[in-house]
Amino acid sequence: MNSIELFTGAGGLALGTHQAGFRHRGLVEWNEDACDTLRKNASANAVPGIDHWRIHHADIRILPFNMFGNGDMDLVAGGAPCQPFSLGGKHRAQDDARNMFPEFVRAVRELRPRAFILENVKGLLRASFRNYFEYIKLQLTYPTLTKKHLEDWTDHLARLEKVHTRGRFPGVHYNVVSQLLNSANYGVPQQRERVFVVGFRADTGLEWNFPEPTHSEDALLWDKYISGDYWKRHGLSPRDPGKGVALSSVRMRDLEDGEPLKTKPWVTIRDALADMPAPRADRESKEFSNHRLIPGAKVYPGHTGSPIDQPSKTLKAGVHGVPGGENMIAYEDGKVRYLTVREAARVQTFPDTWHFEGAWSEAMRQLGNAVPVGLAEVVAKSVAAKLESTGGH
Structure with a gap:
């Protein structure tokens, strides 16, 4: 089954969907360091079968999606930039220039895939964003009902609501569901909550539900x-x-x-790092790439680290550098240290063969923005299984 990946970042969702059986016709990303990470891993075939990946370092707003195919796309997946809705961001939502949800909707409208997977931060469910989140879902339900010139998004929402409550629409539309998933409930050593919005084209006649926690x-x-x-x-x-x-x-x-x-036990930091050598500041590990200790970790209010015998707190990218409180291990004796990039990658369930380009702060930013590979794979495998049950388009 074929797919495209939008807002790819360091490749968490793309890798999860790949491991679920989808083959990407293209991956689109704007950040140069993230593109370097993707190219490095694709050229090294860091995970079997990704050497064909075509990485597009491009502004998605001017990208013609018909370059990826016409009428035969199985899946469109992506995590639109989350900063406009992040609890740690500026909360400008639909007024933020980084709001790329309209471009994801455009991809669905132009490619008309059999299914889509959209993920984002928990902050999207805040009361102040609730109407806009409903607007996103209704746009994805009826992607061909576009916003008119100079029409305010609230007026467009009202039109979509009228169509939706009427209960019948002759054009292309999708059956859409959403759910907040905690990564730890699916075997990821991190308590990272992400909103997933999944849709199946209505003419497929498919019924689907989110996977149960394991x-x-x-x-x-x-x-x-x-x-x-x-x-x-x-x-x-x-x-x-x-x-x-x-x-x-x-x-x-x-x-x-x-x-x-x-259910199985939550996976802890100690579980995830059990077979790794302690990192050193004077040199990088020969066995594990990106495994070098960065000194200087300190505890202060709101910056306490993650207990080693629990899943990690949510790794975050931050706006200015790395907010180290979420990126530290807290030991039983009160000591703390920063996670290395490789350890953070383990927490995000990237394979050890996956290399991250850029300085420590940039690599940690990529990881803080990533979807846990394991969570992406669980959702994508469930979607793939449903699509494979019918075949065709």
Whole structure:
């Protein structure tokens, strides 16, 4: 099945959809360092089958999408720049020049894929953005109902709502669903919440739902404090759940009295980095690329790091450099250190063969903007399975 990837960044979503069985006809990205990362990995065939990737360093606003095909596209995927809606950004939303949702809608309108996957930050669900989020979904539902010249987006939303409530539309349209997914619930060693919007072209007649979580915090608590398997696995002595762990007596009693959970335990930072050597500041690891210690990590309010025996906090890119609080490991003895680029890549579930171009701050920016590969793959595999169940266009 063929696809295109928009706003590709360092390649998290693109790699996840590739591993789900899609073959990209093109990847579009504006940032030069991110394009260098993509080219480097494609030329080295860092993951089998990506040596054919065609990376377009281009302004998507002037890109003609018909260059990727006409009428035979299976999937359009991408994560429009999230800064306009990010909790850590300036919150300008639809008024922000970086708002690229209209370009994703244009890609769907011009290519008419059988399905699309759009992802973005949790901040898109804030009350102040709620109407605009509904506007995005309705545009994707009826991509051919475009905004008129000089029409305000709220007036366009009203027109789309009228069409939607009428319940019938003869043109091309999509059945659209959205959900907030926590990456940790799908085996990613990071509590990263992302909004996914998925649509299937209505004439495919396909029914689809988001994949069920495979991992849980309760299963991790069971593994630590009921069976003790977590500590045994790492060759450590058991820890007291009352030490640094916020557990209600009711919840602990329920875990003790219950059966082992069907989900797997959340993956922790310690789990993710267990087979890696400690990084050094004086030289990079010979075994792992991008694995070099950056000194200077410090703790202060709002900048405390991620406990090693929990999934990482959300890695963030920041506007000016790297906000190190989310990019530090916090050890039990109170010490902290920055994650190396390779360790951050592990937290984002990139394969060890994936190299990141640019200085440390730039590589961490790419990682902070990326979709976890593992989460992207879970969603994309589910979409691919549904498309393969019918075949054709």
